[in-house]
Amino acid sequence: MNNEEFFIKLEEQIQSGNPFVAYRNPGSKNELTKALLQDSAETYKTDDFTENGFVFAPFENTKNAILIPSENAEIITTEYSAESSEEVEKENQEFPPAYTNSKARIKHEELVENGIEAIKKGELKKVVLSRKEDVQTQLKAMEIFKNLLKKYKTAFVYFWFHPQTGIWLGATPETLLNVEREKFKTMALAGTQAFEGTSSVNWEEKEIEEQQIVTDSILENLENKVSGSIHKSEPYTSKAGNLLHLQTDITGMLDPEKSSLKSLIFALHPTPAVCGLPKKKAQQFILEHEAYNREFYSGFLGELNMKKEVKRNNNRRNQENQAYGSILKQTSLFVNLRCMKLEAGKARLFIGGGITKDSSPADEWQETVNKSHTIKSVLVK
Numbered sequence: 001m002n003n004e005e006f007f008i009k010l011e012e013q014i015q016s017g018n019p020f021v022a023y024r025n026p027g028s029k030n031e032l033t034k035a036l037l038q039d040s041a042e043t044y045k046t047d048d049f050t051e052n053g054f055v056f057a058p059f060e061n062t063k064n065a066i067l068i069p070s071e072n073a074e075i076i077t078t079e080y081s082a083e084s085s086e087e088v089e090k091e092n093q094e095f096p097p098a099y100t101n102s103k104a105r106i107k108h109e110e111l112v113e114n115g116i117e118a119i120k121k122g123e124l125k126k127v128v129l130s131r132k133e134d135v136q137t138q139l140k141a142m143e144i145f146k147n148l149l150k151k152y153k154t155a156f157v158y159f160w161f162h163p164q165t166g167i168w169l170g171a172t173p174e175t176l177l178n179v180e181r182e183k184f185k186t187m188a189l190a191g192t193q194a195f196e197g198t199s200s201v202n203w204e205e206k207e208i209e210e211q212q213i214v215t216d217s218i219l220e221n222l223e224n225k226v227s228g229s230i231h232k233s234e235p236y237t238s239k240a241g242n243l244l245h246l247q248t249d250i251t252g253m254l255d256p257e258k259s260s261l262k263s264l265i266f267a268l269h270p271t272p273a274v275c276g277l278p279k280k281k282a283q284q285f286i287l288e289h290e291a292y293n294r295e296f297y298s299g300f301l302g303e304l305n306m307k308k309e310v311k312r313n314n315n316r317r318n319q320e321n322q323a324y325g326s327i328l329k330q331t332s333l334f335v336n337l338r339c340m341k342l343e344a345g346k347a348r349l350f351i352g353g354g355i356t357k358d359s360s361p362a363d364e365w366q367e368t369v370n371k372s373h374t375i376k377s378v379l380v381k
C-alpha cells in the first residue's frame, strides 16, 4: 500500500472509534510500517499470551493487558522513510533547552532523596523513579506519529488507540523480549548521558554498576527457563535520539518444556531498567512514593505470536531451511519508554531514571529533562 492510502485508512479508522495500532520495528527492512485495524469496538484481553495479535500491557496489574487479535483486524503495511541521520542530528542539537519547572523539580528531587535513603538503609538495591509532565501541543496524533517515524529509525515507534486506554504514542529504545522459533533476545539497557556529537564516551562507575545490576538480574531470572547457555555481549554504548545508553544484548534458546512464553515475559517484566531490585519491594516503593499512576508507561507492547512469512531459500545447498514451513510465529515486545498519552491539546509525558546509592537528585532531575526531549521534539511542527 502506498503512504497516502495507508494514512487515509488510518484516518478512517480513527473516525470509526475502533481500536488500532500502527508501528515500525527498529531498523525494519524497507522501513516497513504496519497497522492492525480492529473491526469492532470490542475489548479483547490476553491472560495466557498464547493468542496472536498486538498486546499493550500496563506497568502493574498486567491482567489488563489489552490485545488487538490478528483475526479481528485488517493488517496493512507501507514503507515510510525516516530522515537522514544528519538532518535528525541537526534538529536535536537545535532543540532549545527545556524550561525548568521548579515545583516539579523540587518534587522529583525529593522523590529521588527518598529512594536513595531506602537504598542506604538496605531496603532496596536499585529503584527506578519517574514523573509525568503535561505539555501543550497543537499537533494531531497523526502528525506526531509521522514525526516519530521520521526521527527515530532505530527505535520501536508506535501509535496506539483503544477506547479503554486513549491515545498513546512513543519511540522506545528498549526490547523486552524477541522470540522467533525457539531463539530469544532481550537486552539490559541502563545508564544515560546526553549525546553531544559522538558515541565514543566514557561511563562513570555509577552507570556501569547501574547497568550491571540490570544484566545480572535478567540472567538470574532467565536461568531456569532456557535450554543450554545464555550468551551476553559486552556492554556497549547505544544511541537513542539525543541520548546515549549502556546496553548488553542477551540471547539464548528457549526450552518449551520448562517455560511458556508467558512465564518468560513475567520473568523479565518489569525489568530493573524500569522498576528495580528486589523487584517486588521496588514495585511497592514506586506505587507508594511516586504519587501518580504510570498507567502504560514502563509496561510493554508489541507483536505477540504474529505470523511471519519466511521466503523459501532457493539455495539448494541449504536443505535445512527448505525443510521448514514458510510461516513462523514471532513475538517482539518492547518496554514502553519515551512515550506520551495524548488528550485534547495536551500530551502527558512519562520520564524516569534508575536510582542507586551514588545517585544525585539534581543530576537525576536533569536526566529526566534530557529524556523528555525525545518526545518534546516531535510535538512541534
Ligand SMILES: C=C(O[C@H]1C=CC=C(C(=O)O)[C@@H]1O)C(=O)O
Binding pocket: 128, 130, 174, 189, 190, 191, 192, 245, 272, 273, 274, 337, 338, 350, 351, 352, 353, 354, 355, 371
Ligand atoms: C526509565 C527510563 O529509562 C530507562 C532506560 C534506559 C536508561 C535508564 C536510566 O539510565 O535510568 C532507565 O533505566 C525512561 O526513559 O523513562
